[in-house]
């Protein structure tokens with residue numbers, strides 16, 4: 594993903610001592626690398642959308658139609674965006690986090706346990722819990738932004754994604770010449786053959 598300096602600056606934590614509120618931390622092949630504070634901000638944006646999807650349970654099973662912008666046909670597909678977003682959010686975390694961090698993620702972010710309850714349940718000090726939570730947010734923030742083909746960050750793009758696969762043109766109808774009839778001859782031909790023989 595090509596990071597934009599303006600976006601990173603917008604996402605940065607103003608009092609971050611690592612990037613001094615600029616949101617970038619060095620460069621790689623001419624493009625800025627995001628600071629940890631910007632990655633955490635990306636995660637929190639996605640997490641806010643995740644919570645909104647969970648809380649809108651009444652409409653969660655609503656099916657929406659995604660129309661392809663290419664061509665003049667009405668091609669598209671049906672989908673459940675909210676449910677897909679919830680599933681992707683959880684699946685990315687399960688794949689990327691080690692078992693210990695995934696346990697914290699599940700307790701704190703999915704089940705909604707606060708810091709003191711997580712510390713008591715997982716036997717962690719408050720500092721260790723917040724250190725782990727920050728690291729989880731950094732890992733997932735970067736993953737959500739670089740996920741392909743459809744990144745979870747920014748959620749606006751995820752929910753307004755369109756089918757990008759090229760639409761195959763509708764085959765044109767070309768009239769084919771009628772092939773000579775095979776099989777049993779018609780009664781007129783049959784009669785003619787009989788007369789020839791006779």
Ligand SMILES: [Zn+2]
Nearest residue numbers: 609612628630
């Ligand atoms: Zn920073």
